[in-house]
Amino acid sequence: MHARIVTRSQLSIRCPAQSQYVAPVRHALAGFLQALDFERQPLEDITTAAGEALANIVEHAYARCRKTTERYLELTAKLDREGRLRVVVSDGGSFVERRKLPGRGFGLRIIRAIAARLTIDTSDGTRVRMIFDRGS
Amino acid sequence: MHARIVTRSQLSIRCPAQSQYVAPVRHALAGFLQALDFERQPLEDITTAAGEALANIVEHAYARCRKTTERYLELTAKLDREGRLRVVVSDGGSFVERRKLPGRGFGLRIIRAIAARLTIDTSDGTRVRMIFDRGS
Amino acid sequence: MKKKEGIKIIRLGGELEIGRKDEIRDSLASSDDAAAVLLDLGEVTYADSIALTELLRFCADSARNQRPVALVIKTPQFARLVQYAGLATAFKIFGESSPALEYLTECTRES
Amino acid sequence: MKKKEGIKIIRLGGELEIGRKDEIRDSLASSDDAAAVLLDLGEVTYADSIALTELLRFCADSARNQRPVALVIKTPQFARLVQYAGLATAFKIFGESSPALEYLTECTRES
Ligand SMILES: Nc1ncnc2c1ncn2[C@@H]1O[C@H](COP(=O)(O)OP(=O)(O)O)[C@@H](O)[C@H]1O
Ligand SMILES: Nc1ncnc2c1ncn2[C@@H]1O[C@H](COP(=O)(O)OP(=O)(O)O)[C@@H](O)[C@H]1O
Numbered sequence: 001m002h003a004r005i006v007t008r009s010q011l012s013i014r015c016p017a018q019s020q021y022v023a024p025v026r027h028a029l030a031g032f033l034q035a036l037d038f039e040r041q042p043l044e045d046i047t048t049a050a051g052e053a054l055a056n057i058v059e060h061a062y063a064r065c066r067k068t069t070e071r072y073l074e075l076t077a078k079l080d081r082e083g084r085l086r087v088v089v090s091d092g093g094s095f096v097e098r099r100k101l102p103g104r105g106f107g108l109r110i111i112r113a114i115a116a117r118l119t120i121d122t123s124d125g126t127r128v129r130m131i132f133d134r135g136s
Numbered sequence: 137m138h139a140r141i142v143t144r145s146q147l148s149i150r151c152p153a154q155s156q157y158v159a160p161v162r163h164a165l166a167g168f169l170q171a172l173d174f175e176r177q178p179l180e181d182i183t184t185a186a187g188e189a190l191a192n193i194v195e196h197a198y199a200r201c202r203k204t205t206e207r208y209l210e211l212t213a214k215l216d217r218e219g220r221l222r223v224v225v226s227d228g229g230s231f232v233e234r235r236k237l238p239g240r241g242f243g244l245r246i247i248r249a250i251a252a253r254l255t256i257d258t259s260d261g262t263r264v265r266m267i268f269d270r271g272s
Numbered sequence: 273m274k275k276k277e278g279i280k281i282i283r284l285g286g287e288l289e290i291g292r293k294d295e296i297r298d299s300l301a302s303s304d305d306a307a308a309v310l311l312d313l314g315e316v317t318y319a320d321s322i323a324l325t326e327l328l329r330f331c332a333d334s335a336r337n338q339r340p341v342a343l344v345i346k347t348p349q350f351a352r353l354v355q356y357a358g359l360a361t362a363f364k365i366f367g368e369s370s371p372a373l374e375y376l377t378e379c380t381r382e383s
Numbered sequence: 384m385k386k387k388e389g390i391k392i393i394r395l396g397g398e399l400e401i402g403r404k405d406e407i408r409d410s411l412a413s414s415d416d417a418a419a420v421l422l423d424l425g426e427v428t429y430a431d432s433i434a435l436t437e438l439l440r441f442c443a444d445s446a447r448n449q450r451p452v453a454l455v456i457k458t459p460q461f462a463r464l465v466q467y468a469g470l471a472t473a474f475k476i477f478g479e480s481s482p483a484l485e486y487l488t489e490c491t492r493e494s
Contacts, residue, residue: 008210009151011164013171014144019401021171026400026429028147028167034160035149044429044460048467051431055401059433074144106432106468113467155290162289162318180318180349184356187320191290195322242321242357249356 009036014074017062017091022054025075032077033085038134046085046132049114050075052107053089053128061093061126069093084116085132095122145172146214153198153207153227158190161211168213169221174270182221182268185250186211188243189225189264197229197262205229220252221268231258279376280306285315288323288350296323300330308339308376312369314346319353331363340364340379342372390487391417396426399434399461407434411441419450419487423480425457430464442474451475451490453483 011032015021026047033043057073065071070092077087111118117131147168151157162183169179193209201207206228213223247254253267280303288296303309311327313319327343334341343365345351354360366372391414399407414420422438424430438454445452454476456462465471477483 008148010146010148011168012144012146012148013168015171015173019404022401023398024167024170026167028164028171031160031162031164031167032147032149035151035157035164037151041459041463045463048429048431048460048464051400051429055431055433058401104436106435106470109469110432110464110467155293158290159287177348177352181352184318184320184349184353187289187318191320191322194290240325242324242359245358246321246353246356 010076010078012074012076014072017057017071017073017093019055019058021073022051022058025054025073026051029075029077029087036079036085038085042132042135045114046087049111049130049132050077050087050089052110053087053130056107056128057089057091057093057126060096061091063093063096065093080131083134085134087130087132088127089130090125090127092125095120095126146212148210148212150208150210153193153209153229155191155194157209158187158194161190161209162187165211165213165223172215172221174221178268178271181250182223185247185266185268186213186223186225188246189266192243192264193225193227193229193262196232197227199229199232201229216267219270221270223266223268224263225266226261226263228261231256231262278306279308279310279373279380281310281312283312283315285313285317287318288313288316289318289320290322293322293326296326300326303334303339304337306339307380309334309341310369310372310376311341311343313350314344314369316345316347316350319350321353321357324353324357324359328359328362340376342366342376344369344372389417390419390421390484390491392421392423394423394426396424396428398429399424399427400429400431401433404433404437407437411437414445414450415448417450418491420445420452421480421483421487422452422454424461425455425480427456427458427461430461432464432468435464435468435470439470439473451487453477453487455480455483 011028013025013028029050030043030047033046054073062069062071072092074090077085080086111130115130116133119129121127147164149161149164165186166179166183169182190209198205198207208228210226213221216222247266251266252269255265257263282299284299331341341364343363345365346367393410395410442452454474456476457478
């Protein structure tokens with residue numbers, strides 16, 4: 001696939017922060033990656049990492065927010081100039097700092113095992129930025 | 137689903153104009169529509185219409201182009217303010233005007249049966265713009 | 273000339289679309305020895321106009337050879353596609369295999 | 384007290400993810416009457432950490448009740464997920480059902 005052709009590809013989805021939307025957003029990402037010629041394993045790994053970030057929004061992001069807050073989840077994905085995939089999963093809630101509970105806390109661990117880079121920006125809602133090499 | 141939340145959703149994919157990319161682009165669109173809460177029948181109809189426009193690119197768009205032309209297909213989808221879905225399928229080739237051949241020419245007919253509106257702009261490549269009501 | 277015998281069943285499933293055009297054409301090729309053909313498309317999850325064009329061509333060939341063809345279509349997307357293309361009467365379509373088989377048996381008995 | 388008997392088989396398939404959390408929890412509830420449990424997850428097409436958490440909880444409960452549990456995992460995504468989460472040794476995992484059953488039979492015979 002010609003790098004020049006695919007660099008304009010972009011996926012961006014925003015929907016209510018409810019558990020039933022996580023799978024469809026993941027499916028959209030999988031179709032997007034399939035169209036960009038990603039192999040099966042990196043495709044599965046990337047959607048797994050994105051799925052964890054999305055699930056965290058549903059589980060935690062709006063736990064401490066007022067009822068009137070617009071509760072959304074958002075995913076954007078695009079290739080950068082180096083051919084790496086950048087995925088940002090964001091919400092308008094507030095990041096919950098807490099000590100790790102036993103038998104929990106696997107989400108971020110899984111993302112770290114898969115993504116080449118992970119940064120979490122909590123200045124305005126939570127933005128989980130992940131960069132993936134094409135290989136995985 | 138809250139109209140306010142989903143209006144920012146957008147899908148945009150560009151890939152080589154080859155037959156093996158049509159299904160993945162369709163799958164990405166299906167996942168996107170699923171995340172936007174489209175019902176099964178309109179979801180299938182919209183991906184059917186988009187699939188026809190994409191197949192036309194592979195079959196016709198670059199038939200009269202020089203080898204050096206960048207042969208891509210592109211799909212963008214988003215909701216407009218009225219909650220209707222706008223899909224644009226475009227290429228950098230040239231539209232082929234011709235008389236209808238017997239046993240062919242079903243693609244545009246299928247699109248017209250499904251889309252609330254269809255316009256084809258052939259001023260710079262071909263841009264097939266389709267508008268779908270949420271109901272179908 | 274070899275006498276044509278029996279009903280040949282051709283089964284196609286999954287997504288019948290542009291990416292599988294050659295495969296669809298190959299699957300539909302050479303049914304010369306059959307008296308009739310049942311195209312079992314019950315497991316098709318998606319079809320496009322490329323598939324319709326191949327099916328039309330196959331049915332036209334078969335008609336030229338007095339070989340009746342019945343299609344089994346079960347999935348709504350495929351059924352609607354045929355409607356949208358204005359081809360509802362171009363094919364002999366059944367929702368289940370058994371009436372399609374009965375129809376073909378009847379056809380071959382008559383001839 | 385009723386004697387626990389036999390190996391209970393619980394089968395879960397498809398996508399084991401946040402949208403099915405309650406269903407997963409319900410499927411794993413109440414295996415009190417079984418001597419051992421085989422969790423057949425061979426048909427799982429996708430799993431996430433929510434599913435892992437439910438599985439861990441189930442295995443911890445079972446361990447407290449001296450009820451051995453074996454997992455059958457066949458799909459690569461699920462197998463990698465367990466690795467990425469650092470849980471490879473937290474579960475007794477098999478790639479096929481028959482060695483898992485043998486293992487559980489052995490366990491229940493010993494006790
Ligand atoms: N989008 C988010 N909004 C608020 N808090 C979050 C978000 N993502 C992660 N967190 C916080 O980070 C913690 C660790 O997340 P994770 O590793 O996925 O484990 P778990 O979700 O099982 O607790 C969560 O418990 C939560 O406190
Ligand atoms: N993207 C495109 N580029 C060039 N020509 C096109 C394009 N889309 C459609 N056409 C032209 O419009 C005609 C009608 O298309 P369609 O109704 O899909 O039927 P078919 O593809 O079977 O000919 C095509 O034969 C072709 O000449």
